[in-house]
Amino acid sequence: MQFQNSYASALEGCYVPWQGAEVPAPEILRLNEALAEELSLDVALLHAQGAPMLCGAHTPADSRPLAMAYAGHQFGNFSPQLGDGRALLLGELMDRDGQLRDLHLKGSGATPFSRGGDGKAALGPVLREYLIGEAMHALGVPTTRALAAVATGEQVARDTLLPGAVLARIASSHIRVGTFQFLAARQDTDGLRRLADYTVARHFADLADSSDRYLGFLKRVIERQALLVAHWMRLGFVHGVMNTDNTTISGETIDYGPCAFLDAYDERTVFSSIDHGGRYAYGNQPAVAQWNLARLAEALLPLIDAEDIDAAVERATEALKAFPGVYQAYWLDAMRSKLGLHSARDGDLALINELLVCMGEAGADFTLTFRRAADIVRQQPDGFTALFKEQAAVLAWVDRYQERLAKEPVDMQARATGMDRVNPLYIPRNHKVEEALEQAHTGDLTAFDRLLAAVTNPYEERADLSGYELGAPPGAAQYRTFCGT
DSSP: OOOBOHHHHHOTTSEEEOOOOOOSOOEEEEEOHHHHHHTTOOHHHHHHHOHHHHTTSSOOTTOOOEEEOOOEEETTEEESOOOOSSEEEEEEEEOTTSOEEEEEEESBOOOTTOTTOOOBEEHHHHHHHHHHHHHHHHTTOOBOEEEEEEEEEEEEESSSEEEEEEEEEEESOOOBHHHHHHHHHTTOHHHHHHHHHHHHHHHOGGGTTOTTHHHHHHHHHHHHHHHHHHHHHHHTEEOSOOOGGGOBSSOOBOOOSSOEEOSBOOTTOOOBTTOTTOTTOGGGHHHHHHHHHHHHHHHHHHHHOSSOHHHHHHHHHHHHHTHHHHHHHHHHHHHHHHTTOOSOOTTHHHHHHHHHHHHHHHTOBHHHHHHHHHHHHTTOTHHHHTTOSSHHHHHHHHHHHHHHHTTSOOOHHHHHHHHHTTSOSOOOOHHHHHHHHHHHTTTOOHHHHHHHHHHTSTTSOOGGGTTTTSOSOTTOOOOOBOOOO
């Protein structure tokens, strides 16, 4: 690997140089060979010699590993210093398209930001992030991605002893809203400017020479986050821990600890065991994203207008007010695609919301409802309507939907095929994820590999994956997720 260390060189004060912990027996359990090839890495060499580096125990000569510093609002409460408590940034790699990509390790040992933790990761959370990140990538969602899952050969003490592991992940960058909050909390305006200029150069290079680049930067991040959350909502994905330190500037999904996908549609759904008030419920995600962006705007005020803070507040507020409209436009476009609507017409929003109301009242499965909507187009609606306990409301909706379809001169078979290309059949069903992770703890990754194969080809039905499209069986306990630290 040939590392660049632009973050380390440009942003002294935003990190602590650090080394990963020694481990007794590093072993690559799974290597994402396709991603490695995107990064122009030698796959065979990684398999043969890469384990010590990919778990942090060995540092390549041209890498400057560091623990990133950041602050953050966690469930609404501000912590002025958080940081990589169990992670390291090894540096940046250049991909085949000439873009810098971070190589970041999770579970590589304690750092000065560990806050009493051991800095380790157990195998289950590492494989979970590998699996769901790759599923999100296959679904077209901006996301961090796993390069490798590496066993450490040691046991990690949680509620019980668990096999230890490290996740090597790739991202456009790991700069977060919390990174800006870290410097703002210290009133370090020079540091803020260095961070903002670095981030603009890396992610929004066309703004670099703009006299109003910091407000332009805020607007771009608002746009990216609006698109990201629209992706989550179109798929029934619940992130679960939308703290500002988990809100990326790049617009990528990061940190898959307590996340999960909806089975039955209910916008109040919460999976995280620590989200007692439902702050990060499925239906709250757009509003939380806007709240997080307001925290970024606050941090940027001294840069937007250093001489007139009131003017900076007014301009940043105007930018933030655009979020709901930008988000709804992305979401509505996605939902039209899911229903095979090829044009924008008055009444589309009401039609979509009426379907969601029917789904909520019936507890209909989110993923299967949209997948089977194509059966209505094929004039075979029974599979769709069977998902609803009460038939009257959904049958009335089907009639309105068919009237809407008739307004567009589109070949119905082509329309249905197009819907199948945007409505997945296979997602990381929560019970299937847990089955795979439980089996992995015994040393058997068969179920993990099978589920990974399903969710990385989510649109094509396969006979050998019968049952993988279904939600949890009737009577299953309410699903709960944990941060995995």
